[in-house]
Amino acid sequence: MNAPTPNIDSFLSIDNLTVEYPLSRRAKVHAVTEFTAHVKRGETLGLVGESGCGKSSAARAVMQLPRPTSGSVRLDGQELTTLRGAALQHARRKFQMIFQDPIASLNPRQTIRDIVAAPLEIAGIGTKEEQTAKVAEMLDLVGINPDQAMERRPHEFSGGQCQRISIARALILSPELLVCDEAVSALDVSVQAQVLNLLEKLKGELGLTMLFISHDLAVVKHVSDRVAVMYLGKLCELADAETIYRKPVHPYTRTLLAAVPEPDPDALRDRVELIPGELPSPVNPPSGCRFRTRCPFATARCTDEVPAIREIAPGHTVACHHPLMEHSAA
Amino acid sequence: MGEIILDVRNQRTAFATGRGMLQAVDGVSFTLERGKTLGVVGESGSGKSVLSRSIMRLLPGTSMTGPGSQILLNGKDLTAMTENQLRRMRGPEMAIVFQDPMTALNPTLSIGKQIMEVLMFHLKMSKRDARAKAVDLLKAVGLPQPDVRVDQYPHQLSGGMRQRVAIAIAIACEPDLLIADEPTTALDVTVQAEILDLLQRMVRERNMAMILITHDMGVVAGRCDDVAVMYAGKIVEKAPVRSLFSETRMPYTAALLSSIPRVTDPPHRKLDAIEGRPPDLINPPPGCPFAPRCRHAEDACNRAVPELTGTADHQWACIKPLNTEAAA
Numbered sequence: 001m002n003a004p005t006p007n008i009d010s011f012l013s014i015d016n017l018t019v020e021y022p023l024s025r026r027a028k029v030h031a032v033t034e035f036t037a038h039v040k041r042g043e044t045l046g047l048v049g050e051s052g053c054g055k056s057s058a059a060r061a062v063m064q065l066p067r068p069t070s071g072s073v074r075l076d077g078q079e080l081t082t083l084r085g086a087a088l089q090h091a092r093r094k095f096q097m098i099f100q101d102p103i104a105s106l107n108p109r110q111t112i113r114d115i116v117a118a119p120l121e122i123a124g125i126g127t128k129e130e131q132t133a134k135v136a137e138m139l140d141l142v143g144i145n146p147d148q149a150m151e152r153r154p155h156e157f158s159g160g161q162c163q164r165i166s167i168a169r170a171l172i173l174s175p176e177l178l179v180c181d182e183a184v185s186a187l188d189v190s191v192q193a194q195v196l197n198l199l200e201k202l203k204g205e206l207g208l209t210m211l212f213i214s215h216d217l218a219v220v221k222h223v224s225d226r227v228a229v230m231y232l233g234k235l236c237e238l239a240d241a242e243t244i245y246r247k248p249v250h251p252y253t254r255t256l257l258a259a260v261p262e263p264d265p266d267a268l269r270d271r272v273e274l275i276p277g278e279l280p281s282p283v284n285p286p287s288g289c290r291f292r293t294r295c296p297f298a299t300a301r302c303t304d305e306v307p308a309i310r311e312i313a314p315g316h317t318v319a320c321h322h323p324l325m326e327h328s329a330a
Numbered sequence: 331m332g333e334i335i336l337d338v339r340n341q342r343t344a345f346a347t348g349r350g351m352l353q354a355v356d357g358v359s360f361t362l363e364r365g366k367t368l369g370v371v372g373e374s375g376s377g378k379s380v381l382s383r384s385i386m387r388l389l390p391g392t393s394m395t396g397p398g399s400q401i402l403l404n405g406k407d408l409t410a411m412t413e414n415q416l417r418r419m420r421g422p423e424m425a426i427v428f429q430d431p432m433t434a435l436n437p438t439l440s441i442g443k444q445i446m447e448v449l450m451f452h453l454k455m456s457k458r459d460a461r462a463k464a465v466d467l468l469k470a471v472g473l474p475q476p477d478v479r480v481d482q483y484p485h486q487l488s489g490g491m492r493q494r495v496a497i498a499i500a501i502a503c504e505p506d507l508l509i510a511d512e513p514t515t516a517l518d519v520t521v522q523a524e525i526l527d528l529l530q531r532m533v534r535e536r537n538m539a540m541i542l543i544t545h546d547m548g549v550v551a552g553r554c555d556d557v558a559v560m561y562a563g564k565i566v567e568k569a570p571v572r573s574l575f576s577e578t579r580m581p582y583t584a585a586l587l588s589s590i591p592r593v594t595d596p597p598h599r600k601l602d603a604i605e606g607r608p609p610d611l612i613n614p615p616p617g618c619p620f621a622p623r624c625r626h627a628e629d630a631c632n633r634a635v636p637e638l639t640g641t642a643d644h645q646w647a648c649i650k651p652l653n654t655e656a657a658a
Contacts, residue, residue, distance in 0.1 A: 050518035158607055188373040188545065193589040193603035200598065215518065218591040222599065241597040259523040260593050261548030265571045277474075278488050 010038035011209050012045075012062070012177055017071035019057045029282050031057035033233045034071070036309065039226075041176075044203065044210040046224030046241065048217055048256070052279055054233040055213045059181050062211060063097050064088060075177060093123060096170040100182035102162035106154040112139070113150040116169045123173060138168040142198060160191035164198065171202065178203075179211045184219060196222055217260050221245055226315070229253045232290040233282055235309065239316040249312060249323040252291045289321065297322045332363035335506045335539040336385070336403055342396025343377075343384045350612045351394075354380040356563035364506065367533060367540040369550030369571070372560035373586075375608055378543045381560070382511045385541070386426050387416050404506060421452045425500035427529075429512035431492035435484040441468075441495045442480035448502045467498040471528060490521035494528065501532055508533065511543045526553055547590055551575065559583045562609050562619035569644040579644070579651035582620045618648065626650050 019032040032054040039045045047055045061068035064080055073080045075095060083091055096119075099105040106115050116135045120126055126134065136146035142164040154162055163183065170178060180199070184192045200223060203210060214220050220227055221241050228238040229250065237250040248254045277294055280286050286293050292302040299322065307319045343355040355377045362368050372378040383389050385401055387408055401408040403423055408416065428434040436444055445467055446460035455463065461480070468476035471494040484492055493513060500508060510529055514522035530553055533540045542554055550557050551571065558568040559580065567580035578584045588602040606623040609615050615622060617632035624631065630649060638645045 050520065160607075189547075190373060190586065190589045190604035191607075193591070193601035194605070196591065197601055197603055200600070216591075217519070218593045218595070221593055221597055222591040222595065222601065224597060245593055255520060257593065259520045261519075261522070261526075261546060261552055262594070263547035263551050263575070263587060263590050263592065265551045265575050267551065278491070 009040060011041035011043075011076055012039040012211070013072070013074040014038070014058075014062060015072045015074075017058060017061055017073065018069045019054070019061045020069045023283065027283050030233050030285055031282060032061065032068070033285075035230070035233075035235050037228050037235070037238060039209055039211065041209055042203075042207050043225045044212055044223050046220035046227040047211065047213045047230065048215065048220050048227060049230035050215060050256070050279070052232065052282060053230040054282075055215075055230050056181055057233075058230070059097070059179050059211060059213045063095065063179055064092075065097075089122075093119075093173045094175050095177040095179065096173065096175040097179040097181065098163070098166045098170050098183045100185050102159050102166055102186065103154060105166055106162055108154050111151050111153055112144075112157075112165055115154070116165060116172060119169060119173045125173075134172060135168075138172050139165070141171070141202070142168045143194075144168070158191070160187055160194060163187065163195050167195075167198065167202070171206065174206070175208075177209045177211065179213070181213045182215070183212075185214060185216065192219070199223060217245075217257060229256065232280065232285055234290050235317075235319060236291065237316075237318045237320075239313075243313075243316055247325070249316075249325045250291075250318050250320050251295050251297050251322075251324060254324060289319075297324075332365060334361050335364050336362040336401070336541075338385065339398075339400040339402070340396065341381065341384055341399045341401060343380050343389065343399075344394045344396070345390075346392050346394070347612065352611050353614065354563055354611060355384055356611075356614075357396075358560075358563075358565055360558060360565065360568065362507070362539045362541065364539050365533070365537050366556065367530070367542055367554045369554035369557040370541060370543045370560060371545065371547060371550050371557060371586075373545060373608065375562075375611070376560040377563040378545075378560050379511055380563075382426065382509045382541065382543050385507075385509060386420065386424060387411070388426070418452070421448055421503040421505065423505055424507040424509070425503070425505040426509040426511060427493070427496050427500050427513045429515050431489060431496045431516070432484060434496050435492060437484050440481050440483055441487070444495070445480075445499050445502055448499055452503045463502075464498075467502055468495070470501075471495070471498045471532075472524075473498070489517050490525060493517060493521075493525050497525075497528060497532065501536065501538075504536055504538075506538060507541070508538050509541045509543070512545070513542075514549065515545070522549075529553075547587060559586070562614065563611060564619065564647060565638065565645075566620065566648070567646045568638070573644050577644070577653055579640070579646035579653060580620075580648050581624045581626050581650075581652060584652055585624075626652070 014037045017032055017035040021029040035058050049055050062073050113135050116138055117131045120131045139146040139149055144164050184195050212223050224241045226240050227244045229236045231252050237253045248257055280293055287303055288305055289302040289307050292298040301321050307321050309317050309319045311317050339359050341355055341358045345352045345354060358381060370378045395409055399409055442464045445464040449455045449460040449463055465476045465480050473479050473491060473494050514525050554571050557571050557574045558565045561582050567583045585604045589604055604623055609619050617634055618636050621627040621631040636647045636649050638647045640646050
């Protein structure tokens with residue numbers, strides 16, 4: 001049994017992260033169950049899966065918004081889940097987040113200057129003039145002309161520009177970890193490309209570590225060094241971006257990849273047929289492997305035994321009793 | 331040539347706004363044959379959804395249709411019809427499936443009632459026959475346990491199941507034209523594949539014509555016969571799907587294709603983003619609407635709006651088309 005290699009040099013360590021939302025005294029939503037991932041400094045971990053797979057819950061638990069039910073989140077050696085009050089607020093300078101809806105995440109009544117300066121204001125950093133100068137520097141960095149933008153309000157900007165402003169706000173405290181939750185999903189493809197290129201550029205220039213959550217597998221591949229695939233609250237597979245897209249071994253990863261519509265009329269569509277059916281409820285997830293109810297390879301063992309996460313190649317882990325490599329390796 | 335179901339001639343749709351007239355659809359013409367699927371691709375604000383509503387005549391009161399516009403469905407001009415006449419067209423001759431299956435369905439009626447309503451109004455079916463037919467339709471669109479589901483309400487179904495119900499309603503009266511307006515944008519990728527398969531199967535089995543409206547080049551690539559690319563209210567390129575991808579003429583189409591992240595790309599490839607933004611449709615530029623963002627633009631591009639030119643199959647609205655002898 002190969003346990004995943006413990007990653008001592010990881011900058012962000014997520015261990016056995018579990019997020020549950022109570023519904024009533026007895027029932028609860030199992031949003032994330034024992035999710036483990038380690039991210040090195042300067043690395044981008046992509047987190048993909050379909051709606052309800054727990055990717056956003058996991059991201060928010062990393063942000064301590066809200067705090068996870070159990071498990072550990074360590075950033076640069078510091079345990080975040082036990083921090084309280086002022087200590088947590090202080091630690092937040094190191095990890096910031098950008099959200100999906102760029103317009104809804106900016107206060108419509110504030111000027112761009114006040115929106116981007118808010119983190120400095122809260123942290124009590126700098127005089128008004130120093131803050132304004134820093135805002136101008138950040139806007140410039142994300143490709144917004146500060147002279148024209150400072151005194152205007154969000155409704156005067158397009159979705160792409162609002163997302164750039166959100167990025168400026170998230171980066172103004174020089175965080176080391178940036179969590180992007182579907183940060184480009186609401187944007188048109190031409191604008192999406194601009195924002196993705198911007199994130200890549202900033203990551204290089206500022207040495208950011210990123211957790212990049214998206215339902216779009218192609219977008220995730222573009223920004224990620226490693227990719228984790230989730231299904232119904234559980235990690236299915238984690239590997240470097242190249243490997244997971246070229247040789248997925250979890251049946252769900254393969255299904256998900258095969259379903260991506262490729263912008264190429266001659267693309268071969270080797271579809272792995274799912275067992276027709278619906279996503280099971282996260283209130284009563286299936287026993288054993290959570291994917292077994294739709295998996296074409298499921299056996300009795302998948303019902304009885306939760307598949308452990310095992311390392312099948314250096315840095316490539318999978319939680320499956322019947323990974324797809326076995327038949328090809330034989 | 332097959333039988334022409336739909337003939338759109340110089341469709342112009344404008345909206346009155348506080349700042350002036352916004353020309354959302356600006357002189358769109360095309361024909362569509364029975365059994366064929368036309369993909370309409372464009373980004374937000376390109377006019378693709380206003381075009382679909384213009385064909386269905388589902389426009390708000392603030393809209394104006396240009397004087398020279400005609401939409402012929404089976405030879406009958408929809409722009410000249412009264413609301414009562416249109417009601418008889420929607421269902422038996424044309425139908426639409428919208429993006430959001432939750433808001434498209436009535437939350438206070440069982441899904442069976444919503445299908446029966448269509449059948450009883452248009453086909454004058456009895457209640458009993460309509461119910462039996464509703465179960466058949468739910469089965470045809472692949473809803474599990476149709477005889478149980480028929481009495482359920484939209485909130486009891488998942489997004490994918492709701493979209494199947496919306497498709498069942500749309501095909502209930504066997505329309506000749508089916509418009510699917512971003513039918514899978516709100517759905518997960520594995521469900522998207524199932525719904526697109528279903529639409530394709532329905533078009534084939536029932537020999538309908540379909541307009542598939544989407545922002546996703548990947549969706550049109552696998553599912554359409556012809557593709558029209560829209561920009562700033564106009565069709566800027568139209569071609570059989572293979573030619574559009576392999577012999578792209580319009581620089582906008584080419585730019586759009588290369589700005590898409592692909593799963594087959596190596597990680598961290600820099601994307602060819604299109605700088606700038608689409609033009610203001612209240613005060614459009616005098617020349618080609620894409621010229622301000624086009625890396626091939628010349629002075630001549632800013633002088634006059636280019637007309638659609640090319641062959642019967644492949645047309646483009648550009649004076650400097652790519653991949654042609656003239657451009658070389």
